[in-house]
Amino acid sequence: MKLTTTQLDGVIIIEPTVHGDHRGWFMETYSESRLESEGVDITFVQDNHSFSAAKGTLRGLHYQINPKAQTKMVRCTRGAIYDVAVDIRKGSPTFGQWVGVELSEENKKQLLVPKGFAHGFMTLMENTEVQYKVDEVYSKEHDRGIRWNDSEIGIQWPLGTEPILSEKDEIAPLLGNAEYNFIYGE
Numbered sequence: 094m095k096l097t098t099t100q101l102d103g104v105i106i107i108e109p110t111v112h113g114d115h116r117g118w119f120m121e122t123y124s125e126s127r128l129e130s131e132g133v134d135i136t137f138v139q140d141n142h143s144f145s146a147a148k149g150t151l152r153g154l155h156y157q158i159n160p161k162a163q164t165k166m167v168r169c170t171r172g173a174i175y176d177v178a179v180d181i182r183k184g185s186p187t188f189g190q191w192v193g194v195e196l197s198e199e200n201k202k203q204l205l206v207p208k209g210f211a212h213g214f215m216t217l218m219e220n221t222e223v224q225y226k227v228d229e230v231y232s233k234e235h236d237r238g239i240r241w242n243d244s245e246i247g248i249q250w251p252l253g254t255e256p257i258l259s260e261k262d263e264i265a266p267l268l269g270n271a272e273y274n275f276i277y278g279e
């Protein structure tokens with residue numbers, strides 16, 4: 094397993110070791126002890142799986158506010174996505190900054206998105222499936238969003254076309270009007 098840091102502290106790219114042979118391949122997609130040995134101490138409590146039929150589907154930017162904030166470990170098991178994390182921790186030196194990574198069935202990369210970050214992805218292929226682990230259960234009451242194209246954040250989404258959005262994401266607030274209660278360093 095290879096871990097690569099990004100310009101946002103705590104947002105980490107994980108590349109599992111792929112064991113190939115004449116039949117195909119095998120990989121450990123999650124190992125609590127391996128992550129702990131790399132200084133990443135998380136216990137996940139829920140697995141999520143979403144399917145998006147169309148290329149250009151955008152889910153996000155989402156997060157749950159404290160006390161139900163979630164760390165997510167995201168991977169794409171079919172197709173490909175552009176996966177984005179945005180720092181929304183008050184007082185953070187990288188507040189409002191974002192990082193994007195292509196995750197795909199082919200590259201088998203994963204993205205670790207810590208609590209205090211908004212998360213979203215755009216599908217790069219049709220029939221894309223995303224699976225991710227979270228360390229806090231879903232809580233509709235704590236679910237919040239930020240507009241995908243907020244110019245204050247300025248995410249450079251890869252496809253020039255208007256994305257396919259949920260009604261919720263169509264009307265998500267801009268960062269300046271969003272509700273979040275994450276404090277840098279806490």
Ligand SMILES: Cc1cn([C@H]2C[C@H](O)[C@@H](COP(=O)(O)OP(=O)(O)O[C@H]3O[C@H](C)C(=O)[C@H](O)[C@H]3O)O2)c(=O)[nH]c1=O
Nearest residue numbers: 141143152153155156165212213214230231232259261
């Ligand atoms: C997130 C979630 C949703 N749901 C239900 C609620 C709705 O009835 C339905 C679809 O939910 P939503 O439209 O919020 O799904 P996405 O747009 O894929 O949201 C997710 O997409 C971005 C990328 C994220 O990072 C979050 O994990 C999550 O917000 O599933 C559940 O039952 N459990 C859950 O954990």
